[in-house]
Amino acid sequence: NLLLARAAARQREIATRLSIGAGRGRLVRQLLTESVSLAALGGALGLALCRAALPLIENLDLPLPLPVDLRIGIDGRVVLFALLSTLLTGLVFGLAPAWKASRQSYVAALKGDAWKTGRRWNLRDFLVVAQVMTAVVLLISAGLTLRSLHSGAQINVGVGAQNLLLVSVDPGLRRYTPQQEARFFDEVSRRISALAGVQQVSTTTRLPLGPIGVEVGVKDERRKEKAVEVGANLYSIGPGYFQTIGVPVLLGEEFAPRHQNGDLVAIVNQAAARKLFGADDPIGLALGGIYKPYRVIGVVADHRSATIGEPPRPAVFLLRTQTGSLTPGFFGTYLVVRTAADPLSYLAPVRAEIRRLDANMAILDAKTWAHHRDQALFVPRIAAFVVAFCGAMGFLIAAIGLYGVIRYSVERRTREIGIRLALGSTRAEVLRLVIKQGAWLTAAGLALGLAVAALLGRAVQGLLYGIAGTDPLTYALVVPLVAVVALIACWLPARRAARLSPVETLRYD
Template identity: 35%
Template sequence: MRQLSLALRMLRKTPFVTAVAVLSLALGIGANAAIYSMFDQLLLRALPVPNAHELVSLASPGPKPGSTSCNQQGECSATFSYPMYRDLAEKQSALAGIAASRIFGASLSVDNEPSVGEGAWVSGSYFPTLGVQPALGRLLGPDDDRIPDGHDLMVISHTLWRDRFASRADVVGKSMIVNGRSMEIVGVLPESFTGTTAGSRPLVYIPLAMRWAFSTSGYKGYENRRDYSLYVFGRLKPGGTLAEAQAALNTLYQPILTEIEAPLQDGMSDATLERFKARRIELEPGARGQSRIHAEARTPLLLLFAITGTVLLIACANVANLLLARGAGRATEMGVRLALGASRGTLLRQLMTESLLLSALGGVVSLFVARWTLAGIGSLLPPEAAASMTFAVDWRVMAFAAILAVATGFVFGLYPALQGTRADLISAIRAGAGQIAGAQGSARLRNALVTVQIALSMALLASASLFVKSLSQVSKVDLGITIEDAITFSTSPARVGYDTLRSGVFNRRLEEELKSLPGVTGVTSSMVGLLAGNDWGNDVRVQGFECGPDTDCNAVYSEVGPEFFTTLGVRMVAGRDFTESDIAGATQVAVVNQRFAEKFGLGSDAVGKFMGRAGADGDSLRILIVGLVPNIAYNNVRQDEPLPVFYIPWRQNARTTFMNWYVRSSLPPEQLLPQIPALVKRLDASLPVEDLKTMPQQIRENVFLDRMISILASAFAVLATLLAAVGLYGVMAYSVTQRTREIGVRMALGADADRVQALVLRQVAWMLAIGGAVGLAAAFALGRAAQSLLFEIQPYDPVALGISTALLAVVALGAGYLPARRASRVDPMHALRYD
């Protein structure tokens, strides 16, 4: 306590140094703590279930002819058909449990108040395999998942129970409308369990056997072995290993592939059939659940961690410099205490206590910095992604900040403490040169620390410049559509009980009502949302193009409304747009893009040719191509190569279950946006409006990762540069103070102010040259590591690197100019008497 009390007094004696040190550390530790929070949630945190390390995820890479549907739960290679899952679940003995699930969009209605969210189809073994216990009632079990269409039961999340049922204990046994179907609530999940997919928090969990009962198209996929859409995981037996379980599962899996599924594969070449039969189940650790985010978020988060770690290193170098300068000023005090009998160990403990106290204060303030940083990150994410994460400073963030604070206290405090208690201190004081000797002893280290700060700042500035230019390249992408003054939203009539016929009638009525709104100049629609990250694909047959067994005959498509291209400002290359006469019973028509025409050998003569959809139309060519359009935006702004796309009218399809709408208006968007929910509610109060936003907002959300990395990298780079500038200024100012007598001698011998300034700035230039060169090399390496995040730009881009170099040079020379200017104004007579 005595050392702590003395440390507090010493810090209070130098309030400016203390404030700069605490603020520097708070900024560095807080930034790292915020990124750690994201890293922990997305990449580290295990599911809150017993013995999560025993969970494994199943995948089966290889040919999967038929229909493959994947989502945020994982890659398409990880999907299984329902019959295959049932075979594995009923016959396997390698795992203690095996379960399947599938995320889906849900429209929920409680007391006639509609809302939207996510749900999950789960097998009866889902909760038993996880080992989750209910907060209220019971969870779904094997007996709730045996009869197709026969279990109108569900479990709700703790969030839904709290927000929509006010945490009432009598919720068990009550009914709730999900996608138009009444379901009985049998239990409530604990607050800690939010699902097994990072980035998704289902509100309802429904037996997998009920999945196709919710289909409005009449499709039943229970027995379709060529419909891959389920994600499967399991739990190892106590003492079992991943390799043993994988070998045992494949003993069961491969005979099913060879004897049952291989004969179902029509039109497959011999080579592909052999690859199909050779598929194997691969097991991976599943403690974190199943999510595509695990792979997608790794590189961006590692990059941000590297950036914030660099900021912290610069902050530590700053504080170390401050303590070195402060230690040189306290050389007499340390020498006197040594002369009076104090041991070096006692003085080391005292100085380290001061360092750790500084870091502790910085750690406390860093929690506020972390909170603000997390709030900023949350504002950059799309609403759906932000809703699935927590942007609060929890105990994990506090623990990380505390560990980081202690570690940095040792890092920046140890050498200054050793330097300040060196063995020759008493002899230096007796010689009357305590301060000068202390300064000379640490001058090289201080200059080296500043050079390192410059190098790290250069690396961050150059990297930020690369990401900013990449974002600029993204913003220049020609989408091929006009997005200004356009609003988009979606509706899902099928989720509130509409069949396909009623859905079509409702969509036509909504289209007419939207056109009647004041200021509206155009209305159209599409089944696949523009720039929403989704796509539908289908093998096609095209007139004059031969599709062999291994030929890539796949194209993506969308079903769209009348005047789709006209409303979006797309110029037809040839042919016509869709009209209101393109309805069921009329000639089936399609519009294709130029990439489609190139891939299937149509060239500029696409209009008038025929095509068909494999599966839907067999091998027949019954769809007439009536239009050719440019390669306009489809699912992503950052599309490396245009996709082959064909468009068909949704009015000619019997499965109009949901729709994305596009409304163009002469009014400002803020005037039109509030009118749309009111309009839909007037048509059907039970139907919620989903994803209502402007098209520019849709595009910002589509490239949110580019925006987030560019903004955060730029903010942290500016912060690092300012910290480095403070460090440079401090070192040069202290150096000028220590060289006052030398400067006075030079001026007495005839040196003018310009030569004195040049003397100081020359030292800055050397540090800038060395640090800048090292920093540029580091930035190039960082850019290569993050190449996948850059768009149409190389990590050695001369413009980006040149701008960052010039910016750092201006800041560094500016920080060095002030001490140089002060040195040039030294009074020679006063300097010669300076000690």
């Protein structure tokens, strides 16, 4: 649109060139050269900004469970891709204005055929409407993503304790037998519990808000063949786990050391109890579907198992010493340590106790609960940043496109505006006339954008945390923002039109 507006401003120049014998092919080449030169400047600036941003990217501290090497550089392939993209951009976006300019009737242009009053909708207008519509959709998407991220950060995941240190080890890498592994965790838990300021210690192969892991079909053993299997996440935990992480036991009891060498026992969450046993009291009932029946001894409150946004899934918790290799962890087994102060201040003494028991035991992961929660929100945060950036760029392009169309219209209607001023129209009336054109384009783009955004919002409702896909606050912020920026984009060329001198415009051409 800017190139079209620029070509419109040069109509007489182009017509003059054609009238004195300039070939249309040569004229097209000249205009394409100018558009490619503009694109080249933009490409060079983009590469410079990219190079300046590389140190910032390399120094990012990403909340990921595994280290990621972000040392990236600008090599020949990147430069070649940027060069080809720049060249293609200049050719594609410069071709239409160049072709249109070369096809005009230079006789009509020299006579002032562009003085025609009135206007009708054309391709440029529809492009602007499409740009405004796209910008509205992107801005609403960005707003919904940011609002969802903020809402997700406030969601109660069901874990009451906050001062938690999570340290992962895997005795299996040291070829421990199940008996040696059990003795290792019992002893290291006892030693860590003896540290000053440590309130509780337990173990788990899976953390809340972590990988889903093993899912099994469990059933009410009373119903035998008629029982309906319920898909449940399987956890392998140690005694005192729920007390450590602050999840209340609603019925029955929690695992205790005395259960480790007794009958096979299990604890279920509320979601599993509802689906498996309905309104019946689950305490003492047998849980089937695993390799052996387990007796339910407790029901705990629901807490988020995989992601912050989804409802709690059915979950079955088994004692680590009674599961063997049934529930392997992605990062071994986590020691969950609840502390009285900053958990990170306890990392060194916890690591020291592990080293005292086995100097070659590898620590696979070490983090606080807050850091673990940040990991769960990492992908939504990246998505929010990308969508917000795309929304901002789309919004900027739409504003520039709108400015280009209004500027083009003012160039074409210069003589009409001069006649209006000469016949007594006030500058305020001229200002309203020009702004009205942009207002119609903006209104059409807004209406279409809101409709498309509403449809998309309903489609992605399941991906949002705690807000609706048609969140009123997001819409209430986007609509006036688009309207105000569009008004500014229209006002700039409108102000120029209102300042035209009637004498000069009538003498024009």
